[in-house]
Amino acid sequence: MQFIDGGVTAQQGYFATGVACGIKKNGEKDLAIVCSEDVAATAGVFTTNQVKGHSLKLTMQRVRNNGYANALIVNSGNANACVGDKGDMDAREIASKAAELLDCSPDEVLVASTGVIGVPLELDKVLKGVEEAIGNMTPDGGHDAELAIMTTDTVPKEVAVEIELKGERVVIGGMAKGSGMIHPNMATMIVVLTTDANISNKLLDKALREACATTFNRVTIDGEMSVCDMALIFANGLADNAGIVNEDADYRLFCETLEKVCLFLTKKIAADGEGATKLIEVQVNGAKSAEDAYKVCSSIARSPLVKTMINGCDANWGRIITAVGYSGADTDPNRIDIFLNRIRVCRSGAAAIYDEDKVREQLAKDEVIISVQLNYGDHSDRMWTCDLSEEYIHINGSYRS
């Protein structure tokens, strides 16, 4: 597997672009299209929030009913959520407009929206944007599409890798937006993956679900779960690989690669969490059950006290063991060891002997690994998050203004 340049248009057969249609007040790009030359096998993972955005609901339905699609329209700046029947109609209208221009069935166009909740879309603007985007999309427009789906993101998040499946080159590309309202089981924020692999949509779905479980469902920024989150994958089969229809070696390589692509984007999302100054990886080993390992990971990763402590480069490990204690997992506090970037700060539930300055130096790095050894079983898990800074409050105190 090799990383290559590009994102969703890194491979053959995809067109994309991003335009500014006027949803974002500052005139930045706010509407993206990703379009496959041929109809593509499609799979998706969607938020588990009971409240669901209108665009998301339509896409969820179409992905589940059809398993194939041609294009995806994403707008940022407005979630198209909680606006009543108009929201459902708008979503269908956007898809229909695109379908008309692309000469395909409306069912084959998917829609995603992200931004403020409860404000109706200005449909005219969006439809004009769709027209402009379709008129301008190119085989190397992936980056522009990524720019158009960003909200409070500070850096674009794109990735592409190539692998060989029985001698044939296959590419998987992807793009993502964060960067607040991030927590497991919402399939993170909007992620779009494309591949030219030839793979059945059933296996594509399985591969996506498995990859999400250990990546996008293991990132938390603030414990929030948006109503618009989804991860979508398109596979247009234009590569010359023999079709993947069984869980054979090709399938396994495809899955491994997809997981790496998702992991890359996951870390990008965590590192660019709202107000983040660093990426935090939480590793938990020695749990009694897989569920307990997850509980401990999640409890630490969402603890504001742990996150502010990392922000302040303060080795206050008492907050980490406190989060273990209230996680709901079955543990023995007297067996717990805690490491910060490999330096042991807690041994058997009490302070270890360590050099404060050296730990402080480690905590000042861009990436901090919190490793907790429960010594109580043989299950592990890991999760990604970021530190919590004053900037998070600043961003979110006046998001709509």
Place this chain on the structure above:
Amino acid sequence: MQFIDGGVTAQQGYFATGVACGIKKNGEKDLAIVCSEDVAATAGVFTTNQVKGHSLKLTMQRVRNNGYANALIVNSGNANACVGDKGDMDAREIASKAAELLDCSPDEVLVASTGVIGVPLELDKVLKGVEEAIGNMTPDGGHDAELAIMTTDTVPKEVAVEIELKGERVVIGGMAKGSGMIHPNMATMIVVLTTDANISNKLLDKALREACATTFNRVTIDGEMSVCDMALIFANGLADNAGIVNEDADYRLFCETLEKVCLFLTKKIAADGEGATKLIEVQVNGAKSAEDAYKVCSSIARSPLVKTMINGCDANWGRIITAVGYSGADTDPNRIDIFLNRIRVCRSGAAAIYDEDKVREQLAKDEVIISVQLNYGDHSDRMWTCDLSEEYIHINGSYRS
């Protein structure tokens, strides 16, 4: 029922004071004693964190085994938690020293500690402090005791009320410290309640549990649960009321009053949450079950996006409905109404027509009530929290420094 001046020494038969024994680096008071003239019936509610501080473990054991106690020593600035066997020995040593000076059994002295985790106590300093405190305690030293248990609190939290039980005056007083690591089921931070009521310790225990359920177990500052949290009550029986030994009218009035005392302290704790600029009350009505009502309350009250939005006076109600959606409660998003200080901002799951300026004016007040009508059943709950400000990060990024 009438509010009167004072706190834990507002009634007869209690002595208290607070001294500076050198645990806090800044020379502020850090050791408190609350002592009953006679042995008092005692009850307590303790953190459910699996990790428990050494002082808390001793007190929990003594309250459960005995049901009677004479005095309580509380130190702030150090949690006496996660320091190994020395922590257990220190807790016992502190109680023994106090017992010796008070001429009572060590079993009748309780201990509480709050502050940094994982750092051993300097026992010599603490024992000297115990001596000084016992030498200086007075029948009106409640306020000094309160000052000595504060950590990041910015205001003292004291309350006292008087009631009549069959013509006899009975007083209940209390003090509390917050103000971070606050979340339900840890019985909040340290709360000490005193009364001169004559009541059996079995009913005292029941009354305390019931009062905590709707007050201290309904406040969240940051979703954290400390390892040292407890609420203790002492009843020394010096009032002339006929002993409360049945669940009669006197008992019910005692319970009602105790709940009001606890509610007063609960609101004080929430309003003084770390970095807080205002008190938030979350009210949920129309839930399908009591559990669902709690889930929705809790989900909203701990949402950093809701809390930052209130901090920024931004009526971004989409974040509230989002938190309802991921709460895990069974709801129908299309039936949800949301009110901010009585102004309806969301009707049937979509934007209501309201005046942005008027809502902003309401959100700028010291108290904001978020009321969610689920219209899906007849269960209610309420919870208190505070807004999330940049100051929270500032306080917690460098807590130990």
